[in-house]
Amino acid sequence: MADNQKKSEHNEREKPMSFISMVVWTGLTGGVLLSSLAYLAYVFSFTEIPPRVILEPWVIGDWKEGWLGTVISIILIGIVSIGAALIYYAAFRKFKSIWVGAVYGIILFLLVFFVLNPIxxxxxxxxxxxxxxxxxxxxFYILFGVFVGYSISYEENEMQNQGEEQAESHS
Incomplete structure (x- = not known):
């Protein structure tokens, strides 16, 4: 009986993450990673836009100008990036080209810098x-689009291939 319990616990731990969970983690990771790199670009004067601009419309106080504001901004950008990843999942996951992710990144750039700029x-x-x-x-937006797009499209393709292999093995 103890042997069966170990086997069932082992099987439970090996369950793969759901596709939506993977999309959420991909968006969060991409957002946090690239906003952290964008902060470094700001520190080294490659850009004049710090990550904390996301807090400016909603948060009052000088604390947002310091390290706490930067850390919270990076995490918040990661959370917003989950939404961007879910949109990619819903609209473009079937495309296998890396260029679709790059174009998606450009679309996000245009959205932020032209449509949402007044906010x-x-x-x-x-x-x-x-x-x-x-x-x-x-x-950075292209890099984010490629990261999210390729990760999601690759996983979609892998799941599709697994489904085809299982269908062939059962036939």
Whole structure:
């Protein structure tokens, strides 16, 4: 009986993560990782936009200018990135090309810098931004789109291949 219990516990631990859970973790990881890199780009003056601009419309106080504001901003960007990953999952997961993720990143860039720009007072209008800021931001958005897009599309393709293999083995 103890042997059966160990086997059932072993099987429970090996259950794969659901696809939606993987999408959520991919979005969170991509958002946190790339906003952390964007913070480094800000520190080294590649961009004039710090991650904490996400807090400016909603948070009062000088604390958001310090390390706590930066950490909370990076985590918040990761949470928002979950939504972006879920949108990619819903709309583009069937596409196998890396270029779809790159285009998705560009679409996200255009959305933030043109549509949502009035919400964030810390981001100047597009025409007032320095060229370094624009190039760095576009690159980070493309990198995020490729990371999320490739991860989700790859997993979709793997699940599809597993389904086909199982169908062939049962035939």
């Amino acid at each position: 964030f007072p810390g981001i100047s209008s597009f025409g007032e931004l320095k060229r370094d800021t624009i190039i760095t931001s576009v690159c």
